Amino acid sequence: MFQSFDTHASPAQGPARLAALRHILAAEGLSGFLIPRADVHQGEYVAARDERLQWLTGFTGSAGFCIVLPNIAGVFIDGRYRTQVKGQVDLVHFTPVPWPEISAGAWLKDHITEGVVGFDPWLHTADEIARIETALAGTGVTLQPCANQIDKIWPDQPSAPVGKAFAHPDSLAGEASTEKRSRLAETLRAQGQSAAVITLPDSLCWLLNIRGADVPRNPILHGFAILYENAHVTLFADASKFEDATRAHLGDEVLLRPISAFVPALRTLQGAVRVDRGTAPLAVSTELTEAAITVAWGDDPCRLPKAKKTSAEIEGMREAHLRDGAAVVEFLCWLDQRTPQGGLSEIDVVRALEGFRRATNVLHDISFDTISGSGPNGAIMHYRVTNESNRTIGRNELLLVDSGAQYLDGTTDITRTIAVGDPGDYARTCFTRVLQGTIAISRARWPKGYTGRDLDPLARYALWLAGQDFNHGTGHGVGAFLSVHEGPQRLSRISEVPLESGMILSNEPGYYREGEFGIRLENLIVVQPAPNLPGGDGERSQLNFETLTFVPFDRRLVLTAMLAPGERDWLNAYHAEVLAKLSSRLSAEALAWCQSACTPL
Incomplete structure (x- = not known):
């Protein structure tokens, strides 16, 4: 596993x-x-x-x-x-x-x-x-x-990771590294900057169309890079991680040097050098300043372009989510068959879900350790089950499963909260409020220029009316076969980054009662241009979300009377789309389960 x-x-x-x-x-x-x-x-x-x-x-x-x-x-x-x-x-x-x-x-x-x-x-x-x-x-x-x-x-501190780097195909990236480097170098020249220092692993992986294996769950390479105004790059990383094919993929305009050469290289730069004061270590700007090199504070040049996915990346994410959605439906079918027997543990759930993803035969890794929290453990938002904390799932309680996968064509992240037996009407009421938040974000339309902070209250409104809330952001950015948490975009009360077409985010409101249960519902969504509406103000450009995740919500936890007609219609349409998109990918047993789970309200 x-x-x-x-x-x-x-x-x-x-x-x-x-x-x-x-x-x-x-x-x-x-x-x-x-x-x-x-x-x-x-x-x-x-x-x-x-x-x-x-x-x-x-x-x-x-x-x-x-x-x-x-x-x-x-x-x-x-x-x-x-x-x-x-x-x-x-x-x-x-x-x-x-x-x-x-x-x-x-x-x-x-x-x-x-x-x-x-x-x-x-x-x-x-x-x-x-x-x-x-x-x-x-x-x-x-x-x-x-x-x-x-x-x-720390006497037994582990050694630095030595995972192999590998090429990420241009066909999946949607843009060659040479094109990315040329585009970003042009912005450096326009701002009178001779180079940019890149310290974020996902940024250098995106820029060079490579991936790595230095951190579990995230296909990233540890290293630093300097992007020059002529579009050349010096990559500072362990050479042993690069086999001949990966070196060839980098091309002649990318120079590979050891990490020990990074600080000396900083001190030889000339002109104004861009450094991101919010992501680069302080030591970088200190070294430059001590060498009398001008530090030009500015955003990591890769972060925003990386966040705005290419059409190829979005198409890859769509396919990855359909593949993954089918695996999750197979798992939910298995879970509904297994829980009435009793004795199922949180670890059993994690093992089973990973097994269904492995059965796709293209699973690269999970995208984070699966959160499998039953009863009171579900209220621990980032609960990681261990042999010591593992508990048997009780009857008449909630099970929260937050999981994801890394495939070569995309990264997934999905949360479903599942009824085991009858958890009671109070749990259903809270679940329905969370679902209303999920639907509100899914249905949102907004003018260009709005930020995640502007949309975040939509996910909380139904909870706020009941004096409830959740202590995490509504959504984080997600990479394309990169980090499952990716900036700078977020759906959060502290996010000031305008949402732009191509950005992928999670939509995951929740509610947690310490010692009792946790509820979270999560789909991934991508920002896209919103079509003009009849009678609308045509010159006002708007955006909306396309949903990428297709797995049923647990209808047994929905109090239909609490839903407005538009909310009920959205849920029925979503479930119809789940069934249409996944039917050909499911086993006969899982298809029958999915048909029942997607029955209109």
Whole structure:
């Protein structure tokens, strides 16, 4: 299997490691140290050697950080992890801090009056450090770049990953690397910039039409790149990852050099060099500045073009989702047959679902560890089942399954919440409100220029009317056979990036009652031009969403009387489309199940 169920960290290990860290900080003359969940590439997904936050605290979430001071260690977690963190850290020695409601700078001001707090400049962006320094202005507390203090006390830290790189066909990318590089180089020249530094692994993979195997679940390569104004690129990566065919794919305009050559190369650049202050490590701009090279702050040039998928990428995603949808329907058919017998565990669910995806014979990997949360575990938003946490699915409760797959032609991410027995009318009421949010986003039309922040309330309105909400964004960007979480687009109250045609996002409202159940419903959607409507204002360009995911919602959890006619019509039309698109891909048994699941309300 791709997914394992081992426990990667334990709260019991935290206190001794925290004591060791404090000892070395005192010896270094430091009053504190910042420990982010980040690597030198600033991607969301990190290799085992970079799981410093997890190693120190026991917290396994995909976002957060820790600040260690002499008398307190704060673990900063967003709304997705506030239930999870309580069971993963030693609450006597580590204090959960709600973030971003409480910022790092504000927290430091409240807990320390003077001293030097260290940080690894390769693990923080210029933006991050500037925000903290601004908050600390006028205090006796200063930040100081230094060597990574965790690495000094981690005796069995894993080695750097050495996964092989491989070519991603131009036919799936929809644009050759030479064309991408020429297009971006033209923007550099237009802005008077001689080069751009690229640190995000998915950006360099997209730019060069390559993929890698350095991080589980995400086909990315660890490395850095410099894109020059003449469209040439120097790629800094481990040469052992590149076989002859992949080197040939890169072409003569891409120079492969070792990562150790990256900093010296930075210091030889001339002219203004673009650096993304929100994604590049602070060390990059520091090295340039110390070499008297002009830093031109600007967005990673790959991020927005990468987000706006080509027609070939969108077509690949459509096919991947139909293939994956059929596998998920086969799984749901199996699940409905199996749950009445009792005794089914959360791990059994994960294994079965991966098995149905493997049966496609083209599964490259899962796109993240499957979330299989039954009853109270469903309320842990990013729950990862382990051998220790695994529970038997009870009768008359909800099962939340959030999963996805990586295929060469696309990345999938889907969540369905399933009734096991009769979970009761309160659960149905909450489910229906979440479904209303899913439908509202799916039906949305909006003028060009609107952002994810503008649309996010649509997913929450039905919940808000009932005094309910969910502590995560409504949707994240998704890559095309790349990272399942991809920026800069989001459906979120903090997103200010305008939505543009070709952007793929998730649509995943939810509701969670700690200790009882969790509900989340997720489809992937792609932004497209909206057709003109009769009687509409024709000169106003609008956008809407095309749905990519086709799997039935559990009708047993829908209270039809709560749905407005338009909502009911959308759901019936969606289910009719599920049946039309998947029928030829299903086994006879799964087809019969799907026909029943898609019966109109």
